[in-house]
Amino acid sequence: MSADRALLDHALERGEEEGGSVEFKERLTRMVHLASGRMESLAAQLRHRVLSGDGEATYVVGVTDDGGVAGIAPEAFSESMDVLSLLAEEAGAHIDDVQTWGVDGGEKGIVGVATIREGAMLETDDDHLVVGTAGHVDHGKSTLVGSLVTGTPDDGQGGTRSYLDVQPHEMERGLSADLSYGVYGFDREGTPMHMTNPHRKSDRARIVEEADRVVSFVDTVGHEPWLRTTIRGLVGQKLDYGLLVVAADDGPTKTTREHLGILLATDLPTIVALTKCDVVSEERVREVEREVERLLRGADRVPLPIGRHGVDAAVEEISETVVPLLTTSAVTMDGLDTLDELFSRLPKTSHDAGEFCMYVDRTYNVTGVGAVASGTVKSGRVSAGDELLIGPRADGSFVEVEVRSIETHYYRVDEAQAGRIVGIALKGVKETEIERGMVLVPRDATPNPVRSFEADLMVLNHPTRIGEGYEPVVHLETVSEAVTVSPDEGHLLPGDTGTATLRFKFRPYHIEEGQRFVFREGSSKGVGTVTRVE
Template sequence: MSPDRAVLQRALDRGEREGGSVEFKERLRKDLHLSDGRRESLAAQLRHRVLSGDGEATYVVGVTDDGGLAGVPPAEFSESMDVLSLLAEEAGAHIDEVQTWSVDDAGARAGTDVDVAGAQAGSGSATDDDDSADGIVGVATIQEGAVLETDDEHIVVGTAGHVDHGKSTLVGSLVTGEADDGEGATRSYLDVKPHEVERGLSADLSYAVYGFDGDDEPVRMQNPHRKTDRARVVDESEKLVSFVDTVGHEPWLRTTIRGLVGQKLDYGLLTVAADDGPTKTTREHLGVLLATELPTMVAITKADLVSEERLAAVEREVETLLRDVGKTPLRIGRHGVDAAVDEVGDGVVPVFVTSSVEGRGLDALDEVFRRLPKTAGDDGDFRMYIDRTYSVTGVGAVASGTIMRGEVEAGDELLLGPMPDGSFREVEARSIEMHYHRVDEAKAGRIVGIALKGVDEADIERGMVLVPADSDPKPVREFEAEVMVLNHPTRIGDGYEPVVHLETISEAAVFHPEGGQLLPGDKGNTRVRFKFRPYLVEAGQRFVFREGQSKGVGTVTGVHTDDD
């Protein structure tokens, strides 16, 4: 019997009894169980179960009153979780976790451990369209206390740097407070895939989080293999620091750009290994950070591997690199943390010397992250560009990304799109999770997963947006922009076709420069047209474009819609 199956068996063995914390439900329906009188009665029953279990109750859905495995169709299981969530809220509690199994004639088959909203989780074993399963049975854990409420003390930091320059290891040491073993062990505390751990390379964006409590003490990760540990960090912290860890390998520059351009970042952290020094990739990543006008810091890593003379030489190289792009380096060892907090951004780039093996410089980074304010504004209506999608058993489609502005609450009616034909689809935010912790609402800058009702996961694509249902978004196929060519072997002429990276959009586009051409180093205006489909674009958004060794940055100055 698998561990997952054992969870279900234990709940069935404990049984539904008076004064116990286990409750059996075949299904829960909105029209029946939320009707007048019934809702209050069921909420009181749930409260009784929670109190009986010293703050925790277990609801088994998809079983009969005597514990028989009945199973319910995926769509009805999702509705049952919606109803259970509302009942828990009324009882001063919340759903902490849901585990599900498919049911066939032979009984329950082991399923997949999933979250209520499934943020940054893997796919479950069945979806709303899975006809292979007779039904679903699930075990929901109900915890006493309201769903976590978030505040504005949450900064998001994007990391960049050449492959093997210690980016992920540094972040892993920060979120755990542990020294690395010299082989990158602490990077396992990030959201990385097994093949990435095995190879020691990141192939996609990964995420990490730590925080500070009310006494300004760090709240760190303890177990990389438990998503509940990440939820604990979120729950115990007064201030959160989330990391979006990008990819250092040159072939995956596109993914790095997506991480730095497509997230609502507050700060950038560029790593440079002391044994290697700045590289071509270092310069490219610094260019992307500066193109997004992100307040940036530099961490010189692997200080334990070199002499003090070599370390001083690399510091000078970094300072020269920063001055070459018009920035003022600020050595933390000379000027201190106070100066870094006060002056980061506005042309000043603090430079730290660190070693994840010896712990050197980590206290200074902790102190800076604890004191840095949030920079990303949240004015305007809710908008989230989608970065990832999942399909989670019993929940359905989940869209993950960083909220660019505004805020969203569970139950909000939203629009998703544009679809390839330019239309938008009505959906509902069924539930929201942030770092595996369910929340009632989330604001600009939060990295979240939103479970969506009214759409299949297959119909959601990276680059689409979620906006309020009462908004009137217009799909954009063509826009005007002011651009600067950072690198190009010859000239950019009419019909030039790079890939445009704007928010989470990565799409081939055609340039029509004003005057017919742009030369390296030139700044000018151009009309840009997406080749294959429309997106939601607005004036003021910044973007990066690239094609081969050619790279540039731009700002949207105007858009063309079908109404024009």
């Protein structure tokens, strides 16, 4: 629900005029307003309103013809938005934003304002990189990304970090999946397109709409107690690259090593950026650079200093084994042009082969829209109107649902492909029935609810030995669940690799062979690959 009624009051005050851009509707129904002849007439009316408003029209739903606020039930409002979306599409326009308010405290239903803009909804076949950021707290990760997406130097006090603070009310009021920490893009010539104010939904939508390449950053948490959240950000999203930051004044820490281990264990091509290079001497920068190079070699990776080898070499050589390394400063902006060039040229690593699949990361209930599941599309494509299955539930069953609408970065799209961070409004399920770790797949698919599976494991750290009945938490896609481990050889020691059977303790999940995962319990950590599902 929107608290500020200024938009509604302004629309009611302007009222309906013959040549105006405001239209009042008490409600819209499929049976009446999409009937033959009626739909064409209403689409023409909508087109007239859009043209009268220089490309933008305002539809107030839940009011009488004379502007009296009547209010309608949320279900009726939801149907009205579906109908309005189809009318807009018919008229060569799209719904850009919807805001709702309760009438008499919600007792008489809701009233809403839909903003209609000229032009079809965004096609999603453009190049879209998703980058997972990691690094120790206070190493300048948020500040670096803030300066990248805004093109603004930091004030030395982390000022650009504030651009990226999560606003809880934005989560509650919007449909969009705001999983990413920031977004910016590039035009056809590779020139960066920055956000003026990342807090504004319209600013993010503009980037997604106009850029030829979009770069989304998925943030992780730098504090050691929240390593689980970091694992979620790195393992649970369809990432193309990792960006690990190391502060030049502090150097690599235990958390740096933890985050690097997770990035490399999941075979994610990674870039290491030394930050805060403006606050230390050149000698200290070189010292930390050598320390990071030793750290990478110790993990059987090849460091590639961009300052010595150039951007061309970094673009050509970056892989699961070759890690580009560069120096940066968000205050002086040194190195950020290099990052810009990298992100404008790096190839996308995730592709849309296979049938549609998306693991649910977050859920919302949006008034007038209903249940929204957000996450990163793992494979395939999804379109508005698609019939899907969501699950498994605790008993292993799946629920039939329909895609009502899709948004990415507050911009409505008619289709989304692998790698897209999206919010999908679903018809046929309540938000309370959706849980993180569930999966969305086509309705004609045959998803397999898995309770136990076999895997190849590598133990990265453990104080003793891992034996029968060991119970860590497995982080696979967006699944975070306790399992019992039964090593085939009876036990595993730190540094060992071996096979084991893992069983979810509480409920089944959709698991596939070949998926990588991280397991963790206390200070114990390891990685694995699913080899067989039962």
